[in-house]
Amino acid sequence: MTFTRRQMLQQGGAAALLAGLGQHALAQSGAPFETARFITGFAAGGTSDTLCRRTAVRMQPDYAKAMVVENRTGAGGQIAVTYVKDQPADGSTILQTPTSILTIYPHIYKKLPYEPLVDLAPVTVACQFDFGFAVGPAVPASVKSVPEFLEWAKANPAGANFGSPAAGSTPHFIGALLGKNVGVDLKHAAYRGTQPAMLDLLGGNVSSVSGPIGDITQHLPTGKVRILGVSGAKRSRFAPDVPTFEEQGIKNATHSEWFAFLLPAKASPEVVARANAAAKAALAQKDVIDGLATFGLETMSSTPAELTELIKKDTAKWGPIVKEVGFTAEG
Structure with missing residues (x-):
């Protein structure tokens, strides 16, 4: 699927803001919202939160006079989705x-x-972004690759564990697939975002973390974190010295991921188009592109139809992988 990178859709002139108009009327007129919100299901300081905050700044004041970011964490991101689906579908x-x-x-x-x-x-x-697999103080400095970590974990069952930003997330499955590659049962610890997992990694409370590359690289200056591998089909430009899993002989854990913006389902085509234009314009700004790159995020954009097809395609892709890992969760 092809996405338009750094592409801006031209917005029509905003209608004059009339006193007493509600948010619905504002959305229909094209006038800026007084306040609009980004809702993310993950903790402040992580890549999800950073994407929202960087984009929000650039959507002011044309889309909304104030763009607020709310972190509604819990249930691996389900709380945020459930909250948004029941909100007014006016684009706010x-x-x-x-x-x-x-x-x-x-x-x-x-x-x-x-x-x-x-x-x-x-x-x-x-x-979009790749994932990294990192170890901390609980793992000997002599461990310098993913296969070496897996061998160490096999010999040290008490340390055979990894954290991820959520149960059922892509990095959760990557960690599980790494263990299955050599028959090691890596115990999974689910967190409310990668940053809490990284704090436990730094403290030696968990041996390793599977998470977005940008969530890991920001902790490298501590000297306590080592990235052993990355999940992309090629080396990440954000960690060029770190070999991919495939380079290290691991064939079943090559995955990248994307973040997306969505509205409640009842949003009209006009409301969706307006949000699409505003978000794409923000994502095309150089300061946003450069700022997100420091977190390992590579900006891109799409039409609503392209995103719909991507969701369908990836849903079909993950079915067999989930079956292979054998993980299920109570809904």
Whole structure:
């Protein structure tokens, strides 16, 4: 699927703001909202939160006079999705979410409180990124590769564990696939975002973390974190000295991910188009592109239809992978 990078859709002139207009009328007129919100299901300081905050600044004041970011954490991101689907569909509440909540969760939960393409209206892809697998002080300095870590974990069952930003997330499955590669049962610890997992890694409370590359690289200056491998098909430009999993002989864990923006399902085509234009314009700004790059995020954008097809494609892709790992969760 091809996405338009750094492409801006020209917005029409905003109608004059009339006293007493409600948010619905504002959305229909094209006038700026007094306040609009990005809702993310992950903690402040992580890549999801950073994407929202960087984009929000550039959507002011044309889309909204004030863009607020709300971190509604819990249930691996489900709380945020469930909240947004029930909000007014006028464009004033925008969900930011990673792929797994839309494409993996339907395979692992018997009952979800939402249906991705029934309860949500896709707006645009926002960025893509690879994952890193890092170890901390609990792992000997002599361990310098993923295969060496797996051998160490096999010999040290008490340390055979890894953290991820959420149960059922892409990095959760990557960690599980790494263990299955050599028959090691890596115990999984789910957190409310990668940053809490990284804090436990730094403290020696968990041996390793599977998470977005940018969430890991920001901790490298501490000298306590080592990235052993990355999940992309090629080396990440954000960690060029780190070999991919495939380079290290691991064939089943090559995955990248994307973040996207969505609205409540009842949003009209005009409301979706307006949000799409505003988000794409923000993502095309050099300061946003450069700022997100420091977190390992590569900006991109799409049409609503392209995002819809991407959700369908990735949902189909993850079905067999979930079955191979054998993970299920109570919905």
